[in-house]
Amino acid sequence: MAGVLVYVLIFLLSLLSCITKRRGKKELYKGVKLTPGSTGWPYIGETLQLYSQDPNVFFAEKQKRYGEIFKTHILGCPCVMLASAEAARFVLTQAHLFKPTYPKSKEHLIGPSALFFHQGDYHMRLRKLVQGSLSLDALRNLVVDISAIAASTLDSWNGGHVIDTFQEMKKFSFEVGILAIFGHLESHYREELKKNYRIVDKGYNSFPTSIPGTSYKKALTARKTLSKILSDIISERKEKRLLEKDLLGCLLNSKDDKGQVLTDDQIADNIIGVLFAAQDTTASALTWIVKYLHDNPKLLEAVKTEQKAIYKMNVEGNQPLSWSQTRNMPLTQKVVLESLRMASIISFTFREAVADVEYKGYLIPKGWKVMPLFRNIHHNPEYFSDPEKFDPSRFEVAPKPNTFMPFGSGVHACPGNELSKLEMLIIIHQLVSKFRWEVVGSQNGIQYGPFPVPLHGLPARFWKESTI
Numbered sequence: 001m002a003g004v005l006v007y008v009l010i011f012l013l014s015l016l017s018c019i020t021k022r023r024g025k026k027e028l029y030k031g032v033k034l035t036p037g038s039t040g041w042p043y044i045g046e047t048l049q050l051y052s053q054d055p056n057v058f059f060a061e062k063q064k065r066y067g068e069i070f071k072t073h074i075l076g077c078p079c080v081m082l083a084s085a086e087a088a089r090f091v092l093t094q095a096h097l098f099k100p101t102y103p104k105s106k107e108h109l110i111g112p113s114a115l116f117f118h119q120g121d122y123h124m125r126l127r128k129l130v131q132g133s134l135s136l137d138a139l140r141n142l143v144v145d146i147s148a149i150a151a152s153t154l155d156s157w158n159g160g161h162v163i164d165t166f167q168e169m170k171k172f173s174f175e176v177g178i179l180a181i182f183g184h185l186e187s188h189y190r191e192e193l194k195k196n197y198r199i200v201d202k203g204y205n206s207f208p209t210s211i212p213g214t215s216y217k218k219a220l221t222a223r224k225t226l227s228k229i230l231s232d233i234i235s236e237r238k239e240k241r242l243l244e245k246d247l248l249g250c251l252l253n254s255k256d257d258k259g260q261v262l263t264d265d266q267i268a269d270n271i272i273g274v275l276f277a278a279q280d281t282t283a284s285a286l287t288w289i290v291k292y293l294h295d296n297p298k299l300l301e302a303v304k305t306e307q308k309a310i311y312k313m314n315v316e317g318n319q320p321l322s323w324s325q326t327r328n329m330p331l332t333q334k335v336v337l338e339s340l341r342m343a344s345i346i347s348f349t350f351r352e353a354v355a356d357v358e359y360k361g362y363l364i365p366k367g368w369k370v371m372p373l374f375r376n377i378h379h380n381p382e383y384f385s386d387p388e389k390f391d392p393s394r395f396e397v398a399p400k401p402n403t404f405m406p407f408g409s410g411v412h413a414c415p416g417n418e419l420s421k422l423e424m425l426i427i428i429h430q431l432v433s434k435f436r437w438e439v440v441g442s443q444n445g446i447q448y449g450p451f452p453v454p455l456h457g458l459p460a461r462f463w464k465e466s467t468i
Helices: 002-013 016-023 047-051 055-066 085-093 104-110 121-133 136-140 143-155 165-182 187-203 215-240 247-252 264-295 297-316 330-343 374-378 392-396 417-434
Strands: 069-074 077-082 098-100 351-353 357-359 362-364 369-372 435-439 446-448 452-454 459-464
Touching (some): 047 069, 055 069, 055 374, 085 369, 165 187, 165 247, 165 264, 165 417, 165 452, 187 215, 187 264, 215 247, 215 264, 247 264, 264 417, 264 435, 264 452, 330 392, 351 369
16 A cells, blocks of 8 residues: 555656646636535645545545535546536537546557547547447457357366466457457467567556656557567558458558548557557456356356357357357346446546536536546446346346446447457356356455456456366
8 A cells, every 4th residue: 555655646746737737727716616525635635535445435425425526636636526427428428528638658658649549530530440340240250269269268277276367357358359450360479469568558557757677667668569560560461452351451441531541650559559448448347247156156057057058059059159149148148237337347537628618507627637437327326226236137127328338428438348248248158158166265355456356356266067
């Protein structure tokens, strides 16, 4: 905990210039109704309170005290928190009033041309390209290959040795990401991408300093290496003039209204961006699914019954899992949705007001961060009865509009949400049809890095069992 506090204090000091600029604007808001709430200590705000406890508890207590719209001051910036479905929808769908915002340090590691750092025409162009490469028609052709990756991943767990479930799920989701981006990539490229991506991933949430030997400095160096590897892959693809329909193919073959193609740097930034967006969030959700099924034996048996019926049919017919079968797993589909609601991997998102905005009689000043609190919405008893209970049957009826947003909403919603859900269905099918498992040690507790995962990555043992 001491290390975290030191990191936060250093980070806040690096943002003092931003805060100083804000001080000169106080007079502008005198007499105007700002949202209720507390901004904590000067400069530090309430960052230490946020990071010294479960963030979900911090936000829940704020909501209980101030209501569904309240202000705070964290990570060097004044913020407005939104815990109602209506307010979240307003912010996420008004792209002209609220822009995505990320620290520059993260832009440097992913690449400034990645689609989620932008809005407007460039953003829409890139979003359509990513969505096109991950459309349902495109995913239909990936089922067999994703199934093979899932089978290989699970086989490596067999034997009862303790594994870190989250880290293993990260390996799985990374391989699926490579498949969706490049198709069947040559092994030496895959290994080089994997090695350097891990270094970038490790430095992504570290303190952003260029001091040699630090995680962030190592990540910057590895990011340059990734650019070189991607440049080689792009050059090779151009030379062969292949018209592949994977993401790389879509990016290479795209032209705007003026006939301009994307630069190699733009393509590389968006490839890295998709890998980042696809890996940790999906791996976190998969880890929670393993835990929720483990903790609910009756539900696990019901899911096994559904999946083993499919498995038996395929074994007897000597057929692989099909796209149509993944679309006909009603109970498993509900388990996925309830896991996304319960875990709320993306607990909140950052936007920034590009102008003074009035909402519900309150002023959201220009430059303030605005944070829709997805987890608070997903755990609101007005929207989901007994919200702390894991109950897939609640999704037998569609949730009220704007109350279930595991992949965000509006023009910046995750374009890879269907791929993510497909990964979950496929690995659940393989897992419950062929394996049994037990969680090792404490089964409770959550860690944040930054996405919530079960404590210690959910250590567990897996054994292959007789099938059919």
